Amino acid sequence: MLTFLLLGLAQAPAPPSDSVRLSEALAFARAHRGSVVSARAALDEARAGASEAKALPNPTATMTWDQSAPRRSVGVQQSFEWLLRRPGELGAAHARVDRSRSDLSGAERDLDREVRRAFFGAIAAGRVRELAAAQAIVADSLERIAARRLAAGDIPDAEHDRLQLERVLAQQALSHARADEGSAVLALARMMGWPDATPLAPLAGAMTDELDAATASTPNVDLIPTVRAALADSAAADAMAGSLSLGRIPLPTLEVTRQWDDPAEPGRTLWLVGASIPVPLFDRGGARVSGARARLRQATATLLEVRLDAREAVASAALQLREARTRAHLASDSLLPGAARLRARAARAYALGETGILPLLEALRTEREVVATALTDLLAFQDALATWYSLTGTTE
Helix, strand or coil: HHHHHHHHHCCCCCCCCCEEEEHHHHHHHHHHHHHHHHHHHHHHHHHHHHHHHHHHCCEEEEEECCCCCCCCEEEEEEEEECCCCCCHHHHHHHHHHHHHHCCCCCCCHHHHHHHHHHHHHHHHHHHHHHHHHHHHHHHHHHHHHHHHHHCCCCCCHHHHHHHHHHHHHHHHHHHHHHHHHHHHHHHHHHHHHCCCCCCCEEEECCCCCCCCCCCCCCCCCHHHHHHHHHHHHHHHHHCCCCCCCCCCCCCEEEEEEEEEEECCCCCEEEEEEEEECCCCCCCHHEEEEHHHHHHHHHHHHHHHHHHHHHHHHHHHHHHHHHHHEEEEEEEHHHHHHHHHHHHHHHHHHHHHHCCCHHHHHHHHHHHHHHHHHHHHHEEEEHHHHHHHHHHHHCCC
């Protein structure tokens, strides 16, 4: 019976109806974690800024009363100096929206990656606890068998004492495993933003989830959030440089004034139409344009470096995922069932009196080491898959 238990360590049992699946953990985290909520708010702010950039500037109205004639006047002034800058400023505002949108995508992908890691970390801790519980049952059974064999005079006291010690060590290992599993579940709850007052339901998943699933092809690096953000920064810098350059051209301010209440001409209204234009004698805006062009060069250089980093990250993630999948297959198909069979055979042989204690202890030690290695490889696969999904944008 224990053999079948250990053979299924890497497989998930049928999930209960009130269990938490990975897709549910991802959705809950996206709805409740502050990093994503803040990124959504930043996107809303950028959209508001774009709407503000579309608005035309308001005219300025003046009303005066003077003791000299004409005593009253009302005027309206409208500046046109914004007219040449508006396309560039509007382009920069839209680029900032793109930047905020890429930041939101990056925050969601980063959060998904961390939730995946925490989810499968908790699953792995549960499998370790299951192994420890199974080995504790085995150690307890073998200690009772040894006690009977000792009473019959078949084994020395030292062998019985060694199996008693093995039972205590198994109980200690089980205690450590329960504590580690509890910590892993708490870490997952924290990553999801789960409320403290509500216990997290049992997890529904297996370390071999998506082991044989097809993964997306190599993504276009320009779709990776960090590159998209750098592209948006470059576009915004280019738009602002163009806006400031055109803004150096002086445009007039139009003024229309209505005057009345002149005792010399009762009932008559006078109109005044004029214009003013800035004269760039002392400041022609060259320094501002030079600064904007320098920022554009910086943004372009940053975009180049970010693209290089993204290409390396994609190539490295593909390599790591491919090799991690190979190791995970070996762990799932060979290491875990092989270690369980080895331990089961050694326990059965000892119970039948066919071998001594040393082969049994060696089998128990080997199983612990092999299972630890196998679960590490399975967890590495899930970690590599989470990184790949973060780069390609694949979600549950």
